[in-house]
Amino acid sequence: MNLNDFLQPLTLPAWIVSLPLVAAGLSVALPKIGKPAAIFTAVATSMLVVMLGGEVLEHGTLQMQVGGWPAPLGISLHADGLSAAMLAIACLIAAVVTFYAASYFGPETSPPTFWPLWLFLWAALNALFLSSDIFNLYVTLELLGLSAVSLVALSRSAEALPAAMRYLLVSLTGSLSYLTGVALLYAANGTLDLNTLAAAEPGSPSISTAFALMASGLIIKSALFPMHFWLPPAHANAPAPVSAALSALVVKGSFYILMRLWLTLFEPLINPGTANLIGLMAAIAIFWGSVQALLAKRLKLLVAYSTVAQIGYIFLVFPLTSMPAAGQTAWQGGLYFVLSHACAKAAVFLAAGNVIYSVGHDRISELKGIVRRLPVSMFAFALAGVSLIGLPPSGGFIAKWLYLNAALTAGQWWWAVLILFGGLLSTAYVFRFFSRAFSYSTDTVAGRPVPWIMEWTAFVLASCTMILGLTAPEVIQLFTAGQPF
Amino acid sequence: MDDRQQKTDEFKTLVDFETKFNKMTISLLYALIGVVLLGMGLYRLVIDPHLVKKILALNISGAGVFLFLVAVADRIPGAAPDPVPHAMVLTGIVVAVSATAVALALACRIQEIKGTAELSENEPE
Numbered sequence: 133m134n135l136n137d138f139l140q141p142l143t144l145p146a147w148i149v150s151l152p153l154v155a156a157g158l159s160v161a162l163p164k165i166g167k168p169a170a171i172f173t174a175v176a177t178s179m180l181v182v183m184l185g186g187e188v189l190e191h192g193t194l195q196m197q198v199g200g201w202p203a204p205l206g207i208s209l210h211a212d213g214l215s216a217a218m219l220a221i222a223c224l225i226a227a228v229v230t231f232y233a234a235s236y237f238g239p240e241t242s243p244p245t246f247w248p249l250w251l252f253l254w255a256a257l258n259a260l261f262l263s264s265d266i267f268n269l270y271v272t273l274e275l276l277g278l279s280a281v282s283l284v285a286l287s288r289s290a291e292a293l294p295a296a297m298r299y300l301l302v303s304l305t306g307s308l309s310y311l312t313g314v315a316l317l318y319a320a321n322g323t324l325d326l327n328t329l330a331a332a333e334p335g336s337p338s339i340s341t342a343f344a345l346m347a348s349g350l351i352i353k354s355a356l357f358p359m360h361f362w363l364p365p366a367h368a369n370a371p372a373p374v375s376a377a378l379s380a381l382v383v384k385g386s387f388y389i390l391m392r393l394w395l396t397l398f399e400p401l402i403n404p405g406t407a408n409l410i411g412l413m414a415a416i417a418i419f420w421g422s423v424q425a426l427l428a429k430r431l432k433l434l435v436a437y438s439t440v441a442q443i444g445y446i447f448l449v450f451p452l453t454s455m456p457a458a459g460q461t462a463w464q465g466g467l468y469f470v471l472s473h474a475c476a477k478a479a480v481f482l483a484a485g486n487v488i489y490s491v492g493h494d495r496i497s498e499l500k501g502i503v504r505r506l507p508v509s510m511f512a513f514a515l516a517g518v519s520l521i522g523l524p525p526s527g528g529f530i531a532k533w534l535y536l537n538a539a540l541t542a543g544q545w546w547w548a549v550l551i552l553f554g555g556l557l558s559t560a561y562v563f564r565f566f567s568r569a570f571s572y573s574t575d576t577v578a579g580r581p582v583p584w585i586m587e588w589t590a591f592v593l594a595s596c597t598m599i600l601g602l603t604a605p606e607v608i609q610l611f612t613a614g615q616p617f
Numbered sequence: 618m619d620d621r622q623q624k625t626d627e628f629k630t631l632v633d634f635e636t637k638f639n640k641m642t643i644s645l646l647y648a649l650i651g652v653v654l655l656g657m658g659l660y661r662l663v664i665d666p667h668l669v670k671k672i673l674a675l676n677i678s679g680a681g682v683f684l685f686l687v688a689v690a691d692r693i694p695g696a697a698p699d700p701v702p703h704a705m706v707l708t709g710i711v712v713a714v715s716a717t718a719v720a721l722a723l724a725c726r727i728q729e730i731k732g733t734a735e736l737s738e739n740e741p742e
Binding site: 271315318324 | 655671675685686705727731
């Protein structure tokens with residue numbers, strides 16, 4: 133048997149899930165190999181995801197029946213353009229953050245549980261993006277939530293522990309609500325497979341109830357206003373690599389499931405009222421998150437509240453797609469928001485982590501002239517800030533451009549006004565930090581030097597937001613492969 | 618003869634209908650109890666400040682959802698119960714046990730640090 137037998141295109145999804153999972157298991161048993169195992173996983177998973185992307189571009193979709201059992205009985209893994217794009221962004225960010233964390237946690241300061249938990253988180257994300265079975269999605273949601281909560285609690289500080297506890301309680305409540313929806317859908321249709329469910333007749337009352345339960349569970353887990361209260365303390369008090377992964381990827385996991393369900397099951401039974409309710413919550417999220425970011429005293433808290441606002445932007449996709457003419461453009465805009473926000477927010481959190489690593493705190497008022505101490509990190513922060521505001525040539529600009537197009541095509545000009553106004557607000561909170569960081573100060577902020585790899589990983593992610601802006605046609609070609617929309 | 622056959626048939630359908638009806642109401646009752654448990658658990662989860670009570674409340678909600686799933690197994694009245702919801706409940710129990718373990722470990726740590734296993738309204742951020 134040679135390597136080619138193992139690495140057939142059809143088995144790629146299984147490899148992408150099991151590689152981080154096996155590495156996680158090994159690093160539980162042998163804590164010493166945690167770091168090398170994670171670095172190996174980062175390199176190998178990147179190669180596998182690139183191969184999967186190629187397959188999806190060529191064939192549209194990739195379906196794998198695990199253990200040879202077909203869909204109604206067995207669990208199938210399913211990859212199309214949407215899952216490939218999510219896997220790719222998760223892999224990019226997780227790989228870069230792995231290198232950052234390898235340097236961030238020195239040999240003495242490394243908590244022994246970080247690497248296994250990190251790899252479990254990665255495996256859960258990959259499984260989530262590849263599952264097409266609503267109960268399997270529940271299991272991946274729980275795996276993701278439990279590893280994320282444990283990672284938040286790693287620092288064991290008086291701020292991090294209550295934040296982790298609150299996050300856990302909220303996350304479990306959301307999953308229970310989702311699971312009740314799964315039970316209702318199974319009761320009505322007798323299947324858990326998404327593609328089989330899609331063929332079932334829509335419109336029965338139990339399906340509407342299932343939608344309400346699943347959507348509210350996933351909205352709680354994605355921290356859309358008014359269910360955002362748990363996010364800022366959890367994301368702001370986690371170690372820097374964890375904050376980056378949580379804000380960039382974990383909240384997107386539950387959004388991805390909602391998007392999938394919406395596309396395959398619920399679209400026919402959404403009335404404009406439901407879509408506009410989500411739109412209203414998104415609008416308040418943009419406003420409230422930005423104002424809180426403007427008022428935040430600590431840099432990481434500012435960044436975490438910016439996530440609350442950006443989640444609002446991402447959820448705007450639902451009211452925008454409710455008009456058939458604008459549907460395609462709006463979905464593309466929403467996915468572009470997910471991708472560019474993931475890169476930008478991970479870069480910003482890593483840069484903020486560098487500030488804390490160097491200076492020992494992140495109180496904005498005491499960071500005057502920090503750019504002289506951390507030029508690369510602050511440049512990365514600025515580049516990512518451009519994407520958060522939505523200026524060309526960043527990925528954030530493409531996302532807003534697609535949204536504006538969709539809003540105007542659908543004749544819903546008020547969303548366009550909101551998108552532009554939100555851009556002004558994000559400019560305000562980004563520049564509030566810049567005005568201090570880049571201001572001239574005679575005495576440099578005291579601090580220790582930051583390893584070059586930590587500064588440049590932040591820069592790599594920030595430049596990816598620009599690459600996303602410049603390669604828009606290719607990216608859109610990838611995520612429309614297999615026609616997920 | 619034909620008449621008699623018809624009468625037995627009628628009787629059979631009637632009995633059949635009754636067992637179906639009984640089974641359905643019983644599974645419906647279980648489903649309703651499940652939903653009530655879910656609601657009770659969520660209520661306590663929100664209003665009780667003590668962490669252990671919150672964790673217990675979540676477990677009660679979970680039990681409610683599991684009961685609901687067990688009732689769903691009786692989807693087709695009269696037929697043998699569907700094994701898939703049972704498998705879901707088993708998986709769900711495993712998830713609930715691990716989640717409870719993490720929650721209790723966190724609650725213990727919070728008790729050690731703050732001297733009380735409660736979340737206050739205004740945590741330091």
